[in-house]
Amino acid sequence: MNGTMEKPRLITPFNVIAGMILLFGGVIVVLRYAYGLAYATNLSNDTAWGLWTGFKLVFVALAASGYALTTAVYIFGMKEYHVLVRPAVLAGFLGYTLFILILLFDLGRGWRIYYPFLIQAGPTSALFEIALCVALYYTTQFLELTPVGFEWLGWKRWRRVLVSVVVGLTVFGLFLSMLHQSSLGALFLTVPGKLHPLWYSKYIPLHFFMSSCFGGISMVILIGLLCKRVWSHKMEISREKLDQLTIGLGKGAAIAMAAYFAVKVMDVALNDTWHYIFTPLGLWYLVEMLGFVLLPLFLYAFGYRERRPGLIRFSAVLAVLGVIIHRLNVAVIAFNWQMPLEQRYFPHWMEYVTVVFLITLGLAVFKFVSNHFAIVHDHPDYHAGH
């Protein structure tokens, strides 16, 4: 039984590389604030939202690992996944943190971010609803993680209080997630002329929510793999048990992806956009839908039926890439699709660096917290109640 938390080494390959990225990225971030958006981005009056907006959507979609797993464990009663709850929620919390950070980079006057709540509200905007829901959800996730802190501090009573409300927080969190995941899609309802018909639909909020479901489940699969690889000595479940859980998650992901694929097919039927498939962008649409939705869907189903955790993990990678590709398509690639190429937007290298910087930051914080707190294992003083 692993009661001790050994001190992790400071000089590791990951730490060194991450440190360099964080340093370099940090400089770029400072430059962005010193010289403005024109310096650090290729945004223009024709294309006001670019790579950073695309990744805002990606971070939130993949941070769905939090609500996906807490719903499975606390609402559907699948207690065997309990061991993955804390890594999933931590990853979700960090995902939303990255979302907030990239939002602050993208906003022209990010220091005014509290304005819609305290100065003047614009309730007609989908962005207002997103801001409200994300603020509430961020708080909810934070509360879900406080028991970790309380264990570290030894505040038993506070920990007990927070653990007793975990079901309520989960329900609230699921409700908020459904709202803001779909509202992020609703951002694009207002631009029918600018978003390619294969991606534009009045059901785009539903597309965003449903893809966040399998995005979240797929992330949990990958988080489990990552945690087992990095902290195999600390994680209290065996490799075999994790494989069992992975197989179970594969079933959930298969169902979620099947539902999403069905909705997308219905979408083409209801919007009468079949003929767009036979165009260059239509071909790219097929790549997204067949290569990164239908293929992982089948791999998940096959992997579940034949009990192949390795295949399910590979499928999870494809599914996560599919979510990323979908969000980037909607926000950047299929947007302003009719504009001539000279006017089209291509990200500035500093925009790429910022994204890599943020992802590295998220990974580094995840590593740090998991090394020093009871995330991948139970705190020795508490037996995490089932």
Next chain:
Amino acid sequence: MYNVLHDFTIHVKTAGYLTAAVLLILIVPFWLYLTGGEKKRKK
């Protein structure tokens, strides 16, 4: 092209119902395939 909204709606709703029917039918073999390997629960 459709001159009247009504004609357009008829077209897409027909396509919609047909597609939905196909998808609903496809659920059965999908579910059977997915859960085919699960052992019967001992009672």
Next chain:
Amino acid sequence: MTISRRGFIKGAAVGTLVASTAKAGAVKHFAGHPDRMGLLHDTTLCVGCRSCEFACNQANGLPPPEVPVDDKKIFEKKRRNDDTLYTVVNRYEGGVYRKHQCMHCNEPCCASVCFVKAFEKTPEGPVLYDPDVCVGCRYCVFACPYNALAYEYDDPLEPRVVRCTMCYPRIKEGKNPACADACPTGAIRYGRREDLIEVARERMRKNPGRYIQHIFGEHEYGGTSWLTIAGVEFSKLGLPEGLSREPLPNLTTSFLSLAPLAAAIFPALLGGFYAFTKRREERAEEEKRAILESTRAEAKREMEEKVALLKAAAKKEQEHAVEQAVKDALREAAKPKPPEPPKKDEKGGAA
């Protein structure tokens, strides 16, 4: 977490009510402010002199456009408005010129997407922007169907959204917008929107061959304050054709109005689901416990029976043994005694 039936029904009712009142806007007709002003742009009269550009910059305190009016090479590439130029004149196919700027829509998309309500549709007609609350999210720039908004990307501290203001300060004083005053050919005319529509129709009636029989901006996306008439198809002039009459904000509103409904239904639904799952678990627990109990009782009974049997058997054995011993003893006693051997003298025989 328990949701009572009453609570669920109440919540659902409230949610439906709120949602339905929000959607009520979809079936009502909003006619806009009466006496709102507008501008009529007759592209058949525009000669591309760009006086409007210069007048606009001057009225807004901007430096004059870099390229002078007599440099016609500027028309070789299409320009758009930006943070130094609130309006532009472009030359299109067939030597037709059109001035482009914010259309001051009747149901402005920019206003509906702004999450700090920085835009306002004034009764006079112009759509105004308030930089004092703007957070710089640029959703308005992103959403505008006419790409009429620009942003000060170069400014790191106080970037603003910039666009034509329909010279709001001037029209409040009863003056005309600067471009309308500057136009030498009358291609820009300022007046009440309704009157301008009449003017346009009149021109089309008088000169049917000169114009396409359509006023762009009369109904597009709910209508705009800037009305454009032309002798060529509007798609050739860089304007989108075939636009719906439905205001763009409706597309978002129809989805957002679902939120209160979701707020009413989902906690109840999820809470109910959780309660159902918990109940099923509890029942399963109870059953398990009951089975355990009965098994234990059963086992106990069996055990007791066994013990009793054993005890009885042991007792029987004991009794049997005693009986046997008694029998043996009696048998022994019944046997004839053998003659006793002569007692030996204590003192030895041969004396």
